[in-house]
Each structure stands twice: as structure tokens, then as C-alpha cells.
Amino acid sequence: MTQHEATPSEQDLETLSRQLRRPVRDVVEIPARCRCGNPLVAATAPRLSNGIPFPTTYYLTHPTIVQAVSRLEAAGVMAEMTERLADDAQLAAGHRAAHEDYLERREQIRRRAGLDPVWEIDGVSAGGMPGRVKCLHVLVGHALAVGPGITPLGDETLERLAEEWTPQTCTCASAWDHDAEVPTEDLSRHVRRRS
Ligand SMILES: [Zn+2]
Numbered sequence: 001m002t003q004h005e006a007t008p009s010e011q012d013l014e015t016l017s018r019q020l021r022r023p024v025r026d027v028v029e030i031p032a033r034c035r036c037g038n039p040l041v042a043a044t045a046p047r048l049s050n051g052i053p054f055p056t057t058y059y060l061t062h063p064t065i066v067q068a069v070s071r072l073e074a075a076g077v078m079a080e081m082t083e084r085l086a087d088d089a090q091l092a093a094g095h096r097a098a099h100e101d102y103l104e105r106r107e108q109i110r111r112r113a114g115l116d117p118v119w120e121i122d123g124v125s126a127g128g129m130p131g132r133v134k135c136l137h138v139l140v141g142h143a144l145a146v147g148p149g150i151t152p153l154g155d156e157t158l159e160r161l162a163e164e165w166t167p168q169t170c171t172c173a174s175a176w177d178h179d180a181e182v183p184t185e186d187l188s189r190h191v192r193r194r195s
Helices: 010-020 063-074 077-087 089-112 136-146 152-160
Strands: 027-033 039-044 058-060
Touching (some): 010 027, 027 089, 027 136, 058 063, 058 136, 063 077, 063 152, 077 089, 089 136
Antiparallel strands (some): 039 058
16 A cells, blocks of 8 residues: 555445545555555644644544444443553553654645645644553554554554454445445534634
8 A cells, every 4th residue: 555556536426435435635656555445544734724634634534433433432442441551661651752753744744745745733633642552543543544653553543443343344235325426515523624
């Protein structure tokens, strides 16, 4: 999954909008795909075209994985992982390194997208990194985008949902409505300016 081959096609953007049931915007790359080719993760520019800084670079879009991750979150996995970070120095170091990796790759994406530095989110990653676990979707999006060995808790989350999804799995046919009209009304919470 080299990133320069990752530029989204018009069809990718329509698929993302159907997966998420809202129009996507400012997606600059598709860093992870299903074995069938459909997007798993969208990479969003660190500053949206409406000017809002956007720290969550890797956004998990595939409904099968999103739902499996949501079940793990509902089962309390985030609190459990955050506790383990306090007790396990090696895990904590790995989670910190994942944070640094996230920031580095966001910088690379920013440069490829031709954007100026986004000072508002300097040093700020996502998902609770580096010290906590606040969103497993962020960790899994990162893990799928960069491959194994970078985010220990993202890799672990993927292992935990292996009964529902693995890289060998393709659930695309039933995971979203492929014939749905492409959403055009923007319902994204991210487009509203925070006041
Ligand atoms: Zn597929």
C-alpha cells in the first residue's frame, strides 16, 4: 500500500460516502484497501478546505470493521488498555512511538497535499495518544494504514476482532448499500465551525 498510488478516484470517494452515509470531504489518500479494492481507511488533509484543523488523519470507513471496533469499545477495552499503559512501560513506549509515527505521517500527507503547516494541531495526534486510549477506531485506522508493528494497541485491536474481519476477509457485498444514492447533504459534525 504505497501512498503515492493511494490518490482516491471518483469511485473511491463515492464508496466512502456510501460507507459513511455522508459526503466525505478533503480525503487526500486511500491508505488501506480491502483485498477486493474497496477503501478501508481514508486519509484526510490536516486542514480542511473550510480552514478547520483536522488531527484525525486516518479515518476508518469500512462498516464491518467500524462496527466490530464499536463492540470492543462498548465492552470497555479502552479503559482496560489505558490501565495497562500505566503498568506496562514497554507498551507505553510503543504507544508513544505510535503517536510519533502518526505525527510524522500526517506531516508527509500535509506536504503531499501541498498544505502549509497546521500549527493548531502541532504535537497533537488522535485517539488519546500518546498517554491514553480514547478511540479504538483511530488506532485501527492507523494500524491498517501503516501495517503491523507500528501501533501495538492498534494491532492488538485488529487481532481481537479477527472473528469478524481479517485482511483475508471481504464483506463488502453486504457491508453497505452499493446502490444507494451518493449522499450529498453534508451531515458531518466536522464541517461546523467550533465557536
Ligand atoms: Zn471487499
